Amino acid sequence: MAIISKFECNVCGNSYKTNRGLKRHLNIVTKYNVSCPDLDTLPENTIQQFKAILVHYIHKQLPKGSKQLEKQSVSVPATESQFYAIFKNYIHYYSALKNKYKCIFHGSSSNQLLAVF
Ligand SMILES: [Zn+2]
Known part of the structure; x- marks a missing residue:
């Protein structure tokens, strides 16, 4: 039996093949929420x-x-x-x-x- 591991963002439901993929997504999201200086x-x-x-x-x-x-x-x-x-x-x-x-x-x-x- 193959184990299918899925890394899912619990906010938007996007899933990623790797934990790294998910982390990258979450990093980008965090960046959106840091105030823009302008x-x-x-x-x-x-x-x-x-x-x-x-x-x-x-x-x-x-x-x-x-x-x-x-x-x-x-x-x-x-x-x-x-x-x-x-x-x-x-x-x-x-x-x-x-x-x-x-x-x-x-x-x-x-x-x-x-x-x-
Ligand atoms: Zn997401």
Whole structure:
């Protein structure tokens, strides 16, 4: 019997053939969450206000009453600084080319994927 070892990222579910592959992926993810020096640092109350708006906005976009087990994708208009201030540490994917971030949130019964363009 062959033992198939799989190294899986428990956030995005990507699997890698080797532990090294997974480590590399996690290293890249960590780098996304280290503050970019060229972004403005927003005052704390601005961040809080924006957070409140964002929560409202996301709730409006999510389908009502559905017990979804699938990923939900929500687009939110925000400046890069605003986005970064709030989603830092949750960023799991970043494309410099498209200036696109992806954050993955885990609910108790579902994975929620939030992408901001
Ligand atoms: Zn991952």
